[in-house]
Amino acid sequence: MDLIFAFFVALQDALVAAATSPWMPLVLFAVCVLDGFFPPVPSETVLVASTVVAWTNSPAMLPLILVVAIVGAWIGDNLAFAAGRRIAAASARGQASRRSSPLVRRLQREMDYRPAGIILTGRFIPVLRVAVNVAAGAAGMPWRRFVPLSLLAATGWVTVTTALALVVGTLVPLDPLAVSMIAVGIALAAGLTADRIVAWRRDPATRSETV
Numbered sequence: 001m002d003l004i005f006a007f008f009v010a011l012q013d014a015l016v017a018a019a020t021s022p023w024m025p026l027v028l029f030a031v032c033v034l035d036g037f038f039p040p041v042p043s044e045t046v047l048v049a050s051t052v053v054a055w056t057n058s059p060a061m062l063p064l065i066l067v068v069a070i071v072g073a074w075i076g077d078n079l080a081f082a083a084g085r086r087i088a089a090a091s092a093r094g095q096a097s098r099r100s101s102p103l104v105r106r107l108q109r110e111m112d113y114r115p116a117g118i119i120l121t122g123r124f125i126p127v128l129r130v131a132v133n134v135a136a137g138a139a140g141m142p143w144r145r146f147v148p149l150s151l152l153a154a155t156g157w158v159t160v161t162t163a164l165a166l167v168v169g170t171l172v173p174l175d176p177l178a179v180s181m182i183a184v185g186i187a188l189a190a191g192l193t194a195d196r197i198v199a200w201r202r203d204p205a206t207r208s209e210t211v
Contacts, residue, residue: 036076
């Protein structure tokens, strides 16, 4: 328990230090880009911590945080989409069986029915967001369609996450790490709920069963 507590204290100190340093925008940008195709990077936590610390110490930094996070998330999502297009190319050569996971293949099929809903709501769910964007590329979605959808998804994700950080940080005067955990949990629940609502509205059979 002591080691776990020490780990979280060190994590909190690192987040606060990064959020209050002049390098904060660059750190946030890099984390958001990496999270687009490398799930273990905790972009939600860094974004929330940056928002809470900036709101407490320098509110004028908030617009920069929003822009940097949106651009970083958008670039990361498009990198995952590019990887999906490579999977599609491998499929054409008969090499896809070793390149795509069952989850990606399932999402590829779902893209035929509700691509916008999957991309927009998938952005709020870590790990799944990577699979969604890879599946969009593997499904052959035109880049001209994915670019605006991914920008809208990144903008919505950053807006909701920062808003939750501000609300939770105001109502619950805890340390930035605790606020991060609460806000991230709410954002994940919102993303999962939105995805279920979109799926319910798109599937008449499911809707008739629940009535």
